Amino acid sequence: MKIIEVNKRVLEKNDDIASRLNQFLHDREILLVNLLGTPGSGKTTLLERILERVDIRKVAVIEGDLYTDSDAKRIENFGVRTIQLNTCGACHLEASMIQEAIHKLDLNGIEVIIIDNIGNLVCTAEFKLGEDKRIMVFSVTEGNDKPLKYPLMFQTTDILIINKMDLIRYTNFNIEDFKKDVWILNPQCHIYECSAYHNEGINDILNILFPLSE
């Protein structure tokens, strides 16, 4: 019981910071995107495919990890402004961490900031980070039962990207059943299909991030 009360207080405080951060970025016409998904769903690989196609001066990336900076190094190779956030083992990012990261970023010319969140289908969904859009990356190898097992993640995402479509033929994943379950939880959810590894289906996703300039 105690834990739940503490969590509630933590979440309320977090939502307040997230709301102010969103306003701060909105005033500067910067879009904040929260990229979520399970470990290995392909978030960072998808991000690499996106960065190959955009004007990198307009993008910044905040990399969330428990300890390492390997993903931040992958992203920095593209010449993009990158901030590494290490949680020292904690399972989620909080809005105050994003606030601190953004205050360290040179925002000059930035149109989109992408948060590459920690791989987790539970805790990350609970914490608003000030984002305008949530994009969840889900791979076909994760199985059909996940929307109903991890509903909050699917309920709170604006966009769902089904990744590793190249592997679907080797699995028992039923994409139509999967989409039905997602839309029961979240009728407004936009769903895209891609293979980040094979660089397929990326352009449609670009239009979400840069609807005017691309």
Place this chain on the structure above:
Amino acid sequence: MKIIEVNKRVLEKNDDIASRLNQFLHDREILLVNLLGTPGSGKTTLLERILERVDIRKVAVIEGDLYTDSDAKRIENFGVRTIQLNTCGACHLEASMIQEAIHKLDLNGIEVIIIDNIGNLVCTAEFKLGEDKRIMVFSVTEGNDKPLKYPLMFQTTDILIINKMDLIRYTNFNIEDFKKDVWILNPQCHIYECSAYHNEGINDILNILFPLSE
């Protein structure tokens, strides 16, 4: 700061319950196994392949899920004594929940109790559940970088089962590099390879659970 202190108190209390639970089961010569891994790594499918091969009167299963009972229903189909634990959205199981579940189980004739944990690479690793062995299920589609990104999970597992070996040829997963990283973190870790979906490599894993009777 506050959160970390609360977490510490929660973990200490949890470890105490876990230790007493382990002694309770040890006195009754019952082995408690904690099956962990990311969502979609194949824990429940592997469990089904194991249950097909054993005397089900000797096994009980505790299914951990956020809300659903779909995995418990899959396991009950085998005629195995099954307890469903729903955490109502919380990201991990705690020893007190396992204690409660075990007190509701008829332990007569049981040799092994398997906990099918919530899909999560972070929080579940922090909570001891009174287990004698931790078995982590990891699928080749999750990528090579995971041991260093989620070290506690890999450090605390006794056995690591690399699943979905049938898909390895379609990925860039390097199994030798992966094993090296695991053994740097956890030199004692036993590693097995299988494809639960294709029913391959299961017998070696059986010997971990039933070393004498199989």
